[in-house]
Amino acid sequence: MLWLGMATIFDAQQQPRGYSLALGFMLSLIACHSPAAARAAPALPVASGCPSVGTQRGEVARIDDRLDIVLKDGRSLHLAGLDPPQPTPDAPDFPSHARDALAAELAGGEISYLPLAATPDRWGRVPAFVFLLPRGLGAAPVSATIFLLAHGFARFMPVPEAHPCRDAFLAAERLAREVKLGLWRDPYYAIMAATNHAGFADKGATNVIVQGRLARVTKSHFRTSLAFAQQHKAGFSVTILQRNVAIFERSGLDFHALIGRMLRIRGLLDLRFGPHIEITSADDIEIITDQHIQGGNPRPSGTKAAPPPIKDP
Numbered sequence: 001m002l003w004l005g006m007a008t009i010f011d012a013q014q015q016p017r018g019y020s021l022a023l024g025f026m027l028s029l030i031a032c033h034s035p036a037a038a039r040a041a042p043a044l045p046v047a048s049g050c051p052s053v054g055t056q057r058g059e060v061a062r063i064d065d066r067l068d069i070v071l072k073d074g075r076s077l078h079l080a081g082l083d084p085p086q087p088t089p090d091a092p093d094f095p096s097h098a099r100d101a102l103a104a105e106l107a108g109g110e111i112s113y114l115p116l117a118a119t120p121d122r123w124g125r126v127p128a129f130v131f132l133l134p135r136g137l138g139a140a141p142v143s144a145t146i147f148l149l150a151h152g153f154a155r156f157m158p159v160p161e162a163h164p165c166r167d168a169f170l171a172a173e174r175l176a177r178e179v180k181l182g183l184w185r186d187p188y189y190a191i192m193a194a195t196n197h198a199g200f201a202d203k204g205a206t207n208v209i210v211q212g213r214l215a216r217v218t219k220s221h222f223r224t225s226l227a228f229a230q231q232h233k234a235g236f237s238v239t240i241l242q243r244n245v246a247i248f249e250r251s252g253l254d255f256h257a258l259i260g261r262m263l264r265i266r267g268l269l270d271l272r273f274g275p276h277i278e279i280t281s282a283d284d285i286e287i288i289t290d291q292h293i294q295g296g297n298p299r300p301s302g303t304k305a306a307p308p309p310i311k312d313p
Helices: 019-031 035-039 094-105 144-150 160-178 242-250
Strands: 056-063 069-071 076-079 110-115 125-132 207-213 216-219 223-227 237-241 262-270 276-278 285-287
Touching: 056 094, 076 144, 094 144, 125 144, 144 160, 223 242, 237 242
Parallel strands: 076 125, 237 276
Antiparallel strands: 056 069, 056 110, 069 076, 110 125, 207 262, 216 223, 223 237, 262 276, 262 285
16 A cells, blocks of 8 residues: 555655556565666665565554554564654654554554564664565565655665665665655755755764765775865765775775765764764665766755645545
8 A cells, every 4th residue: 555645745646647656566576576676776786685575473562753663572673774754844743654654554463574683782672674464365565664765754774784675775765765755855855965065064963865976085094084075174075994994895895996986875974073974884885877866966955945735635
């Protein structure tokens, strides 16, 4: 079921023609490990084998504002690879709308899931791939994460546990972004231009997506820095601690070969010593090709333009 009611800042009446068909087709492709879906995502070395079904079942008790799923047996599941929405000036209630959308899809109360860790994290949650049970004869399970990403209810956040499904999750997110579903209609979530130094001022200590052309690579005893401006203080940079460089090398990523390429970086923005993000994995970098720049251009942040009004379906 496509959830396009008033629990989203996306106006269902403005939904692009053919979107429902495209979304349903894409979800079925991803669920079946389609090569076409994998090709749709930006290319970086990734593992194959994104799961399409869970190994355990549970009954849902509730969903919290972070989109974590609490089961009736007391266990809490965290959707791996999901960056849940935050209240913003233009859409302060959007997190609860996203929660309600997922709850509507889980109306039957039962899910299947694949735990991705043997023990809970420090918040008592088990990272997992969670699947909505099939509806109807011959239907396939649908990833709860893909459902949320494809409807613009959340963004993808690269974490080690989500690595096998990185391409599928990015493809789902890109579909929502290109047609401006959900949070992608909110200026707060616009992809940030690496050269827009002033736009970073109000985004410190939050997860952001930054895009720009890599200008230079510098190396010191403690870190490697990727700078997106010729003068370090004039723009955004990325930090890789020297102890983590080997992780990128094992992924086949050559930083110097990326100079001049359009990159998209995800992570926690640190404003100390200039805006920068520390990354620890090649999954934190997307190499943006020409065909993927269209529809995903970074825009200046800080605009006061409001998203379309919420309407009843």
